[in-house]
Amino acid sequence: MQLVRQNEEIAVKRSRTRRARSRRRTAIRAAAAALVGCALATGCAGGADDAVRPAAGQQPLQAPPARALDAYATQLKAQQAQRAAAARRWGLAKVPLAAPRPPARKPVIKARKGFEVDGQEELGLPPVFTTVPTKDKVVFLTIDDGAEKDPKFLKMMSDLKIPYTAFLTDAEVRPEYDYFKKMQATGVGLNNHTLHHPYLPGLSYARQKHEICGMQDVIEKKYGKRPTLFRAPFGNYNQDTLKAAKACGIKYAPIWNAEAFVDRMDYREWDRDIHPGDILLTHFRGREDWKGTMPDMIRMLMKYLTDKGYAVARLEDYL
Incomplete structure (x- = not known):
C-alpha cells in the first residue's frame, strides 16, 4: 500500500511539472506572437520610437521551435529598434511598413486593356502594364x-x-x-x-x-x-x-x-x-x-x- 501511495505521489509531481512546462511554452509563444503581430501591423502606437515592424523589402524572421522563441523575440525587437532608429535619423515620423512574403506562385501578367498593340498575343509581345495583379497592399x-x-x-x-x-x-x-x-x-x-x-x-x-x-x-x-x-x-x-x-x-x-x-x-x-x-x-x-x-x-x-x-x-x- 505504501508503495502504491509513493507511485501516486510521483505521478502527481510529474503531471504538475508537465503542466508548468506547458504554461511556460504557451507564455513564450504568446509573447513572440504579440511581438510579431505588432511588427506586421501598422505600428503598435504609430510612432518610430515604439514601432517594431520588419523592414520593408525584408522578410519577417521565421519563428524557430518553441524553446528558442524567447531568443527570436529578442532578435526581432532589436532588429526593429534599429529600423526605428534609421527612420528617425532620416526624418521619418513612422517606420515604413513591411511587404509580405513574395508570392510563391507569380501572378499572370497581361497587357493592360487599351494598352495592347496589334498582334500583342499572337506575336507574344512583352505586355505593357501599370499594375501587378495582387491583393497584397x-x-x-x-x-x-x-x-x-x-x-x-x-x-x-x-x-x-x-x-x-x-x-x-x-x-x-x-x-x-x-x-x-x-x-x-x-x-x-x-x-x-x-x-x-x-x-x-x-x-x-x-x-x-x-x-x-x-x-x-x-x-x-x-x-x-x-x-x-x-x-x-x-x-x-x-x-x-x-x-x-x-x-x-x-x-x-x-x-x-x-x-x-x-x-x-x-x-x-x-x-x-x-x-x-x-x-x-x-x-x-x-x-x-x-x-x-x-x-x-x-x-x-x-x-x-x-x-x-x-x-x-x-x-x-x-x-
Missing part, C-alpha cells in the same frame, strides 16, 4: 533615367531597406557607372530605358532595336546581366517598339499608374489614388529640377504610403 517603386547620382539617396534607401527598381538610360548613366554598381550591390534591379531616351514611335524598327538592344549590351557589360524589363521613354511605344524589345530579350514592359515628385503625387486613374499592385514612377532628380532632393522625395513618398497602409515591395519578386 503593396506598391512597386521604380526610378528612371539616372541623371541625379546622390550618395545620400543610396545610404537612405539602404538604411531603411526600401526596395526599388531602376530603369537606366546610358546617356545619363555613362558618367558614373560605378554609382549604379553600388546600387546593384544592395539588391536593386538595373533595367533598360534605352541608350538616349528618344521618342521611340518616331523611329524606324531598326533604330528602335538599336536603342533597346544597345542598352541591353551596356547593362550586361557594366553590370553582368541582361535585363528582362524595359520601359519606353515617356511611356510611348508602338508595335515596332515591343517587337524590338522582344528581339532584344525583354519579357515585360511596365510603365506606371502614379508618379512621385518631391512635393506631390500625380495619378493615372480617375480616383486620384493608389491601389494594390500599382507601379509608381519617379526619377533620379535633384534641386536643379525639383524643389528638393531625392531623400526629400522619399520622405514625402514614405509618409504618404505609410499613412495609407501601403508597403513597398520589389517588382521583380512578383514577375
Whole structure:
C-alpha cells in the first residue's frame, strides 16, 4: 500500500511539472506572437520610437521551435529598434511598413486593356502594364533615367531597406557607372530605358532595336546581366517598339499608374489614388529640377504610403 501511495505521489509531481512546462511554452509563444503581430501591423502606437515592424523589402524572421522563441523575440525587437532608429535619423515620423512574403506562385501578367498593340498575343509581345495583379497592399517603386547620382539617396534607401527598381538610360548613366554598381550591390534591379531616351514611335524598327538592344549590351557589360524589363521613354511605344524589345530579350514592359515628385503625387486613374499592385514612377532628380532632393522625395513618398497602409515591395519578386 505504501508503495502504491509513493507511485501516486510521483505521478502527481510529474503531471504538475508537465503542466508548468506547458504554461511556460504557451507564455513564450504568446509573447513572440504579440511581438510579431505588432511588427506586421501598422505600428503598435504609430510612432518610430515604439514601432517594431520588419523592414520593408525584408522578410519577417521565421519563428524557430518553441524553446528558442524567447531568443527570436529578442532578435526581432532589436532588429526593429534599429529600423526605428534609421527612420528617425532620416526624418521619418513612422517606420515604413513591411511587404509580405513574395508570392510563391507569380501572378499572370497581361497587357493592360487599351494598352495592347496589334498582334500583342499572337506575336507574344512583352505586355505593357501599370499594375501587378495582387491583393497584397503593396506598391512597386521604380526610378528612371539616372541623371541625379546622390550618395545620400543610396545610404537612405539602404538604411531603411526600401526596395526599388531602376530603369537606366546610358546617356545619363555613362558618367558614373560605378554609382549604379553600388546600387546593384544592395539588391536593386538595373533595367533598360534605352541608350538616349528618344521618342521611340518616331523611329524606324531598326533604330528602335538599336536603342533597346544597345542598352541591353551596356547593362550586361557594366553590370553582368541582361535585363528582362524595359520601359519606353515617356511611356510611348508602338508595335515596332515591343517587337524590338522582344528581339532584344525583354519579357515585360511596365510603365506606371502614379508618379512621385518631391512635393506631390500625380495619378493615372480617375480616383486620384493608389491601389494594390500599382507601379509608381519617379526619377533620379535633384534641386536643379525639383524643389528638393531625392531623400526629400522619399520622405514625402514614405509618409504618404505609410499613412495609407501601403508597403513597398520589389517588382521583380512578383514577375
